[in-house]
Amino acid sequence: MRLPLPFRARPLAAAFFSLAALAAQAGFASTLHMIPQGDLKILDPIQNPSYITRNHGYMIYDTLFAQNAKGIIKPQMVDSWKVSADKKTWSFKLRDGLKWSDGTPVTAADCVASLKRWGARDVSGRLLFAAVGEIKASDAANFTIVLKSAFGPVLEMLGKPSSNVPFMMPERIAATDPNEQIKDTVGSGPFIFKRDEWVPGSKVVYIKNPNYVPRKEPADGLAGGKLVKVDRVEWNYIPDQNTALAAFKKGEMDIYELPPADFIPVLSADASIKLATDPLGDQGWLRPNHLAAPFDNPKARQALYYLVNQGEYMAAAGFPEAYRHKPCMAYFMCGSVNESFAGSAPYAGGKDIEKAKKLLQEAGYKGEKIVVLTPSEPPVQAAAAMVTVQNLKKAGVNVDAQAMDWSTLLARRAKKDGWHIFHTYSVGTDVFSPAVNAYAQANCEKAPSGWPCDAKLEQLRAAWVAEGDAAKRKKITDELQARMYEVVPYVNFGQFFQPMAYRTNLTGVLSVGVPVMWNIEKK
Structure with missing residues (x-):
C-alpha cells in the first residue's frame, strides 16, 4: 500500500490552507475544495468526451x-x-x-x-x-x-x-463546428465557470449562477432540483497522489474525487471521511486490435477470455473485496436493466491457459511479437496491463510490453498498426446499453480504436434502438450479447466500485458516478 509522505506534502498542503484562508477573508466562506481526477484542459464537453470535461459540463450546463x-x-x-x-x-x-x-x-x-x-x-x-x-x-x-x-x-x-x-x-x-472547440462557456447550469481564475495544471473555479432556475423536486440522482448551497467551488489539481492524500486528510480539501484503490483502507479507517460509490460501478476492458494478426481472427480474440480471472485483475489494481463486483459476464453491466449472460457459458469456468494456447494456435499464431501498450498510470489500466502481459507469457505468447504514459498510449492506440492490446475502463453509465456503449460498435472504420467489423452485430444494434417495446428489446439484448461473445469487441476484466471520498462536515453529497456539487452543504 502507498502511504502518504508528510515531509513532501507539507509545503503544498500549507499552500492550499493559505488559499482557503484567503478565500474565506474575501467573502467565500462557503467554498468547496475538490481534488479532481485530472487536470481540466478542454472546456467543450461535446467536442471532447473525457470525464474531466464531462464533469466540467455538469457544473455549468443543464440537460433536457x-x-x-x-x-x-x-x-x-x-x-x-x-x-x-x-x-x-x-x-x-x-x-x-x-x-x-x-x-x-x-x-x-x-x-x-x-x-x-x-x-x-x-x-x-x-x-x-x-x-x-x-x-x-x-x-x-x-x-x-x-x-x-x-x-x-x-x-x-x-x-x-x-x-x-x-x-x-x-x-x-x-453553431460552432462539432469538430472545433467552443470559445464561450455561457450555460444554463447551476454554476458559472470563472475563466479569469482558471490556472491550467493547478486550479479551476466556479461560482453560483444567480440566473439558474432549479426544478422544484428534490435532487434525485442527476435529476430533480439542483440547489446550490455554497458560493464557490474550486478544483485543486494535485498530481502527486501522496500529496493529495495528505492535503485531504488534513482537511485542506473537502472532496477527493478518485483516490487510488490502495488508499481505500486508509480512508475507510478515518472517522472524519466518508466514501461514496456509484451503485452501478465501472467496468474494465481488454481491447484487442481487430486489424492486427492474430487478433483479426475471432479465435485469437476468444482466447483472451481464457486468460482472464477477474478477481486477479481487481486484486492487482488494489481494490478491497468490498469494492469489487462478483465476477460479471455481462457486457452491459451486471445490475443494469440490460444485464444479460447470453453467450457467456463457454467462459464461465474462468481462466484456462491451455484452452487459450489451443485457440491461439487454431488462429494461426506462430510466435509473432504481440505488442501490449502498458501505461505507467492510471493505476487500474497499469495494473491490468501487467496481469495480461504475465498471462500471455504463460500461454506461450511472445510479448512486447511497451511502457508509456497514458497520453502517449492514447496517441498510439489511435494508429491502426503497431499494437495489439490496450486496457481501459468505463463508468457503468457509458456501458449499460447498446445505444451508449461506444466500444460495442462494430462498424469497421467508424468504430473506436480496435476497429471491430461485423455486419450482424451492427444489425442487432440497429434493431435494438428501433425497438420501443422493453420485452422485445430484452430479447434483442440477449442476441446482441451472444454475438459479442463470438466477435469479442473487448474482454471484460472486472466490474468494480471506485469511491469518491468526502469529509463528514459535508451533507447532501450525491452518489451518482459524477462529482456534482449541487445539493451539498458545508458545515
Whole structure:
C-alpha cells in the first residue's frame, strides 16, 4: 500500500490552507475544495468526451432530461412532452423562466442547435439522428423531433448521463463546428465557470449562477432540483497522489474525487471521511486490435477470455473485496436493466491457459511479437496491463510490453498498426446499453480504436434502438450479447466500485458516478 509522505506534502498542503484562508477573508466562506481526477484542459464537453470535461459540463450546463437514482429518465429543462400514436413525432415544451448565465432567455432554437451539434459527435446521438427526419423549434418554448424511422429510446438518449452528455448551449455557441472547440462557456447550469481564475495544471473555479432556475423536486440522482448551497467551488489539481492524500486528510480539501484503490483502507479507517460509490460501478476492458494478426481472427480474440480471472485483475489494481463486483459476464453491466449472460457459458469456468494456447494456435499464431501498450498510470489500466502481459507469457505468447504514459498510449492506440492490446475502463453509465456503449460498435472504420467489423452485430444494434417495446428489446439484448461473445469487441476484466471520498462536515453529497456539487452543504 502507498502511504502518504508528510515531509513532501507539507509545503503544498500549507499552500492550499493559505488559499482557503484567503478565500474565506474575501467573502467565500462557503467554498468547496475538490481534488479532481485530472487536470481540466478542454472546456467543450461535446467536442471532447473525457470525464474531466464531462464533469466540467455538469457544473455549468443543464440537460433536457436526466436520470434519477433508479435510472429512470425524468424531465430537467423540459416542462412537458408528448408523443404521437405512431411514436414518430415528439413534442417538447421548455420550463418557464429558464435563463443562460448571461441573463438571456433559453429558447427552443438554442436546444435544437445544441442537439444537432451533440448528434454529430456522440455515439448514441448519431444513432438517434440517423432516425431523425426533422427537428425544429415552433416558437420560443416549443420544439419537435420528427422521426423518419423507428427509434425506441428517444428519451433515454436525450437524458444520457455520461459522455457525450447532450448539454444545452446558446444557439450562437452551439453553431460552432462539432469538430472545433467552443470559445464561450455561457450555460444554463447551476454554476458559472470563472475563466479569469482558471490556472491550467493547478486550479479551476466556479461560482453560483444567480440566473439558474432549479426544478422544484428534490435532487434525485442527476435529476430533480439542483440547489446550490455554497458560493464557490474550486478544483485543486494535485498530481502527486501522496500529496493529495495528505492535503485531504488534513482537511485542506473537502472532496477527493478518485483516490487510488490502495488508499481505500486508509480512508475507510478515518472517522472524519466518508466514501461514496456509484451503485452501478465501472467496468474494465481488454481491447484487442481487430486489424492486427492474430487478433483479426475471432479465435485469437476468444482466447483472451481464457486468460482472464477477474478477481486477479481487481486484486492487482488494489481494490478491497468490498469494492469489487462478483465476477460479471455481462457486457452491459451486471445490475443494469440490460444485464444479460447470453453467450457467456463457454467462459464461465474462468481462466484456462491451455484452452487459450489451443485457440491461439487454431488462429494461426506462430510466435509473432504481440505488442501490449502498458501505461505507467492510471493505476487500474497499469495494473491490468501487467496481469495480461504475465498471462500471455504463460500461454506461450511472445510479448512486447511497451511502457508509456497514458497520453502517449492514447496517441498510439489511435494508429491502426503497431499494437495489439490496450486496457481501459468505463463508468457503468457509458456501458449499460447498446445505444451508449461506444466500444460495442462494430462498424469497421467508424468504430473506436480496435476497429471491430461485423455486419450482424451492427444489425442487432440497429434493431435494438428501433425497438420501443422493453420485452422485445430484452430479447434483442440477449442476441446482441451472444454475438459479442463470438466477435469479442473487448474482454471484460472486472466490474468494480471506485469511491469518491468526502469529509463528514459535508451533507447532501450525491452518489451518482459524477462529482456534482449541487445539493451539498458545508458545515
